[in-house]
Amino acid sequence: MGISTHLQKVALLAVLILAGIVSQAQVRVSGTVYDRTQMVRMAGVSVMSNSGAGAITDSLGHYSIIVPVTDSISFSYQGKPTMKFAVREIPFNRPFDMSLHVSVMTLPTVVVTEKMRGYKFDSLERRNEYRKVFDYAPDYLTSGGNGVGAGVNLDALLSIRKIKRMEAFRRFLERDEREKYIDYRFNAVLVKKITGLQSPALEAFMKEYRPSYELLLSFETEYQYYKYIRDCGRFYTGNNTSPHQ
Template sequence: MNQLIKHIKTLCCACILLIASQAQAQYKVQGTVYDSSRSFPMISVSVMSTSGNGTVTDANGHYSISVGEKDSIWFSYLGKPTIKFPVLKIADVTQFDISLQVAITVLKEVKVQPRNYKQDSIQNRLDYAKVFDYRRPNLENMTSIGQTGAGINLDEVIRSFQFRKNKSMLRFQERLLQQEQDKSIDHRFNKALVRRLTNLADEELDRFMALYRPTYEFTLYSNDYDFQLYIKESYKMFMKQKATAQH
């Protein structure tokens, strides 16, 4: 066992030197994504890098993503990814605009079709599968003991020292999970249902929904009866507090 520990320490030191020698320069690639006519900026296009970073285009079709010099980036819209573009082959990383083969009619259909929460959630999981499946490196994955003896997973050892990348991936994963949970709550705890059960409207409706927004766990596991009962009981407390404040 002592020999194995010494072997692991030697490999770790070698990995640190290897990583230090292969440190990449960092770039920020930014630009705008257009439709095939290059007339309309595209919203919510996924932008991913081979190092695991990701983002989406904003309301103006603009994006900005941090990458390494050996990275490549690609774009994905409606589940259709583009080819990968090596960072070193991009002439101007400050203005890397691209047009996707999407007709204007398709864009209009996307705007008028009602959103399907479950389909959106599944598609988001597919687009960011690498991020959702990411796991923090650990000693258990670095070593294995089989019939031929102990073995070392060198790739896993190297990955354990990529501190910045690991931290970035974990932050991105947490953000995606939080967004997924928020959308799940919004889907069930919606204004139409609350308005029907409470008859609240306008500012009072917004205030009630902010004060009594349920947790993700309750939203996920409660049945329809218990969920609607929660809204009704919360409404009683809301009106009681309102009456108290007026006296």
């Protein structure tokens, strides 16, 4: 009986030690957080654990947190937490992605980068290069004429063809500048991110729903512009009514 009792104590001690080791073992949980469409990655989402560890998703929606195996984690965005997920039930060999029930209205604003600002610099350089064209404004009447008529500039009247060519060239430069602005705003990376479309449907969609320069200027906020792309994408794939209704 004495030996049996001793073995039981040893076994119990071993179990307690093993349980202590397991409870102290930590693992890394990582993944990506998306909105409810599972197409838009969400930045600024809080990842919290019962033990006090925490992390925040980056600009691409990625997160990484080290927690005990016995812990639980939850996700929170704008004060709205999700249910808790037991760490021991999370597969450690693949990313633990999460989709939050968040509408596009609560998505963060796109951050302006140096590359995006390059469009304005290119436009300024171009206008400096063609300043004579953009600032061209011929005077048909001058205060000091050649003694003919009431101060009529005969050189201007004799250069109507040149004036028309300059004005046509200026209109061409302005149209080309507007088209480049549309290309800059309505780009494949942004459209793919919002609509989830893949090639060749992506190219067909961008050709069919390419906005005009005036339409782009009519959007007061980035949200309105993104919503336009989202609604057009849903209509294009047959998941919604016309975006103009």
